[in-house]
Amino acid sequence: DQQVKQNSPSLSVQEGRISILNCDYTNSMFDYFLWYKKYPAEGPTFLISISSIKDKNEDGRFTVFLNKSAKHLSLHIVPSQPGDSAVYFCAASDPGTYKYIFGTGTRLKVLA
């Protein structure tokens, strides 16, 4: 039972354009969402988060949007850079259990 889903295993984008990574979840009780970036041979690196009481959070080139009615969040990267090429995971916080539930990841490739 996959409670957090990233349905696109991979995405290719031209340098300078917008990258949009999507994530869907099934549990309406999730109250906090995060995006992590992972390079090979490294642990995931925290990128940006959003509380369920907000619908948007922005940090430099990264913006996360949350649509609670659709149980959908997305990460926008503008402009995309070759160094953004990595695997991106979305995660949801399960309230009361302190565990984060991760999606399966989307591999982003930014083409120069």
Added chain:
Amino acid sequence: ETGVTQSPTHLIKTRGQQVTLRCSSQSGHNTVSWYQQALGQGPQFIFQYYREEENGRGNFPPRFSGLQFPNYSSELNVNALELDDSALYLCASSPGGGAYEQYFGPGTRLTVT
């Protein structure tokens, strides 16, 4: 400020053996979570320790156990290793339990043959 460190980097064990993985949390962080990441999957939550007490557990059998020490470093122990235990084991630390960002170490790659 020192980040999260894990040891060893790689490990090869035989089925049925026991293994101990180690994690040093980021300075100022009192909460450590452990995750298992199988190939092509996202990290799966094993358990979390807060101030030396287990603070939540995922769907892993009791042969997965852990400890947290007074300096907030942590160990993950796996007994009776199975082939399916082959994975990247990630440790993450955070300033406190609940909705805080978790900061990951580089992981330990465990191979069970």
